[in-house]
Amino acid sequence: MISQLFILSSKGDRLVYRNFRGDGGDDVTDAFYRAVTSLPGDQAPVFMAREGQHFVHVRHGGLYVGATTTADTSPFVLVEFLNRLVTLLREHCGTLSEKSVSVNVALVQELLGEMVDFGYVQTTATEVLRSATHGEPETTKAFSLLDLRSVGLFGAETQQSRVAPGSVTNRPVLPPRGEQGGRREVFVDVVERLTVVIAANGTPLKVDVQGEIRLKSFVPGACELRMGLTEELSVGTEEQCGYGRLPLAAVAFHSSVDLEEFEQERVLRVTPGPGEVTLMRYQLAEDVAVPLPFRLLPSVEWEPAGRLRIHLKLRCDLPPKNHAINVVLQLPLPREASSLAQELSSPEQTAELQGGGRSLRWAIPRCQGGAQLGAVFRVQLPPTPPLGLGPAALTFELPALTVSGLRLRWLRLSAPPGAPPGPPQRWVRHLTHSDSYVVRL
């Protein structure tokens, strides 16, 4: 169970503090901040036993969201709860930042009172909390340019044809009371994370696709939502996977999802209240051949006097109508490089040395499918015996694309009786981003 709960700013200032069980001193936040800032580098920060207390915390938006606890508590409960709390605060305060939390202290306290009683988590469901709380959120001005966390998932540039307005999701899901409407919108995101390891000879060693379908609803009241998934979907390995099938190794659904039509028609039915919920998590079966978005063709030459000439060719194997954004290639160097000379194929690309010369960073803002980019780098290394270059790591986002091919075919909303006329705005977005995309050299 949770003894005390707190949110600290990045500088250790107390923004929110709540003592649920009446034990422990009030100086616990100071003890926590001391512990977390003096932690040796090789120790995991998630759980810490210090000064007779057990601390757990997660970091979001630069804030420490933490709790003290007793020894017999499930660590999963604690971490899950803290993560849920973060999601809920985002829903209620729009964004999660020092400013938004401190403005809404009274609301946060009211929420905490409903969520946790005597250290026992009671509920984290938005609709339940909605009916039990009465505070109104104070909105802060959106400063999405600084808040990097909001980029990419909600509110990023995602779909060519229908682009949701920027930072549209960075507002409280709950419209102010008394005002009917606001913007009634539903967002459904299919987000996939790609983990790939490619051997030096170009064969993929490991391709792992994890995905989730997320729903964020700004529609007050309950409305039934039905969505049709790709029909080729098959779950488990017992089924024969023929051509064109899309086998998933593991699927987990949110408890609110009605699966009556899933077996036959691949239809999910859900009646969400306002708020964010992950409807489905899935993992693609291992033996599916997924088209890899990038190939890297390196050639490395050692020149005399410790000069290293690296010629990188990056080929984007996406369909021509798709593109990748925010592509960054990180290449660890064997020694601290002292200088870098570069030849890049277009002016918006950049390259620089990082980590005191231990790694090379090549950034490409946008890369169209089918394109091939070349770059030549010359780095000056200390004169020591040659040694293999470390594996190159790529990060990127692929808007409007799921590598697995799982898509939402359609999304239907049936408004509850008494709702204002006109269907709510529906946004469906597909996105793939790299979790870990490693090319060995």
Added chain:
Amino acid sequence: MTDSKYFTTTKKGEIFELKAELNSDKKEKKKEAVKKVIASMTVGKDVSALFPDVVNCMQTDNLELKKLVYLYLMNYAKSQPDMAIMAVNTFVKDCEDPNPLIRALAVRTMGCIRVDKITEYLCEPLRKCLKDEDPYVRKTAAVCVAKLHDINAQLVEDQGFLDTLKDLISDSNPMVVANAVAALSEIAESHPSSNLLDLNPQSINKLLTALNECTEWGQIFILDCLANYMPKDDREAQSICERVTPRLSHANSAVVLSAVKVLMKFMEMLSKDLDYYGTLLKKLAPPLVTLLSAEPELQYVALRNINLIVQKRPEILKHEMKVFFVKYNDPIYVKLEKLDIMIRLASQANIAQVLAELKEYATEVDVDFVRKAVRAIGRCAIKVEQSAERCVSTLLDLIQTKVNYVVQEAIVVIKDIFRKYPNKYESVIATLCENLDSLDEPEARAAMIWIVGEYAERIDNADELLESFLEGFHDESTQVQLQLLTAIVKLFLKKPTETQELVQQVLSLATQDSDNPDLRDRGYIYWRLLSTDPVAAKEVVLAEKPLISEETDLIEPTLLDELICYIGTLASVYHKPPSAFVEGSRGVVHKSLPPRTGSSESAESPDAAPSAGQAAEQPAVIPAQGDLLGDLLNLDLGPPVSGPPLAASSVQMGAVDLLGGGLDSLMGGSGFTAPGPAAPAAMGAPLGSGLGDLFDLTGGVGTLSGSYVAPKTVWLPAMKAKGLEISGTFSRQVGSICMDLVLTNKALQVMSDFAIQFNRNSFGLAPAAPLQVHAPLAPNQSVEISLPLNTVGSVMKMDPLNNLQVAVKNNIDVFYFSTLYPLHILFVEDGKMERQMFLATWKDIPNENEAQFQIKDCSLNADAVSSKLQGSNIFTIAKRNVEGQDMLYQSLKLTNGIWVLAELRIQPSNPSFTDLELSLKCRAPEVSQYVYQAYDAILKN
């Protein structure tokens, strides 16, 4: 409005301002003011001065405002109990409010106010709320019982709330059930014996039904409660497992893990032959794997738990190696955990894959991670024998990179590989030696030195290499110094001719110039071993070392079983049982896994799970690093040392003196008999000493050894007795006196029909049994006989006093001889005099009865003297230090009841020897001379 207005400092003026606003007539202004107060309170400012003003806002129909006021009350009621009373009426009234939200809020808040006077008023409203028609109120009331119990346990019992709470387990609303379970579980923890939860198949059934319906967090309470249930047989265990299994696909990882915990525990009860067992095992893997795609914090917790699970049941995840491969953007703490699990899952089947990964990791940027990866390669080599060769070549590749920290880690693990597979990979030594200069970390230097010493005969310039390390001997860390000492001794034993100088140098560095006791002692051990018996030294130092086996860091099986019970608690994150980190009042109940039912399984240990990869691994846990350094010490100290060597009284075994007396005592010691059966000799002494124990300074050091026994001397030479030679000595064991004889037949004919008789003597010594020689004594044969004596024979004063005349008869003739017995065989076990008695007796005995003696060149200190003498029944009554000299006051009693009192002055004469001055007082002064002789004999030997 701007946010900054909540956070300006609370100066006096501001409190004043807030006060005014709180008392405003306008509702909106009031609410804003309370919000400001809460904001200040939250960031830790003291706004307790506003207590009455805030409480005044309590009576309102605005629920938001009411909540804020209640929050304020919870925070400050404890510091202002008298004023908090003012709020009680509103609380009680709110508990009757038609709005269930307000009823619940009131009872929830009251439970959080830990003020006794308020608690009293809580009981009636709580009773009503527990039976409220609204489930929201009932679930809040259920938790409130736990709150009240925390404040006043007796009150809860007296008021019968526990029974009401038990009834709530059958409530129609699943959330009420869940909260009742949580509350009861918490209360039950402080009453371990009470059967509060009273789990039985019926109530379990109810819980399982509620499990399907309640919120995710409620499911966790119920699952955690189920984990404490002990099913009555395997059938019930299986049916519970079946109903819990669907939770494994829940999106909330906490639900999943609580379910895993229940399943892991109940699986213990299922027979492994069951089909269901296999099915269940398969179902456990996917949810665990799914956890690895969550946020890094959750991944970390999951990995720590998986680490335990794969040690207990490696079969669950043996095919899932790939998911533990490190992603480059994992946080370092996740990377390190994954690495650990990879090694635990490594087997012959997947080792190639694992090695390829590890090699890649070794080229990453993060130094900590790279080091761990290199070590992991070594651990793979030790774990999977078939992979050893590949591991070694991988390590050699890494050494070629010349990256400093990679080379050093590689050398450390290669040393371990040598110890696991001796005489297999020594061809790589040359490569290792090339990197000697780049080693700057103690562990790597020590490992390299160990390798050079161990394989000195194969390294041509081993002496040069070691000599180069020796130059900076004093700057090295202890680890390196110890290793260098051992390595040079090994070198010397292998190539004695050219390295004599080197070994002397290192021995003198270790023993004379070092302040480190470990180093010095190890130096001395080697020195003495080498100078006494080089052959033995060779056997000891170059002995075959035990192979290090298996993984070095498996969790010990009993601890692992305990930790498995704590899966899903903090213990599983720290990998320590709660007893190791829980502080405070909450009792720690040790948990254990349930026994497996089904007779065929019962004898099998839980570790023998059907796993191909791990079947052969019986966890022989050997610590890797310390072990290497410790191997010699362990071998050297093989013979058990019975107590501090210097105080070892009459036990004189060569091995003991290795540590203590010096080489000379080794030589001298060989002549003495070790009194094996004499061990319990002095057992009677403490019994007889009674109250005198207060002054028993020697504390029983000597009590386990017997009385001093002189070496045997020839009493009757063969030429005087027609070929019969008799040698012997006297001993005292367990209160009885013995004459230990050796009869040797040096004649050409067989001897038989032995008998013995004593002449009358001063203390009435006589044989207590006939001399028994069971078989005739053939020519050139000897027989050892221990002849028990008593002191009830005829008495005649002899001169000298301890003279004994003996007649021995055999089939040939009768022979006579006389011998002198040491007086201490007559010292009885109850010879310890009370202190007062001693003082009185000492004064009482006239001074002319006092006799003075000198015992020169004794090598013992006061305590050693005391314990040594106690072994021969001379008891120290008191010890004093006068002007830097130790004085011992001692007493002894002879078999005929004569008391002898002694004062022993110990004067240091030179650093290693002392002179003893002995004053004896006795009513029969003629014995003093012989008592002194006994002292002298005991102390000098």
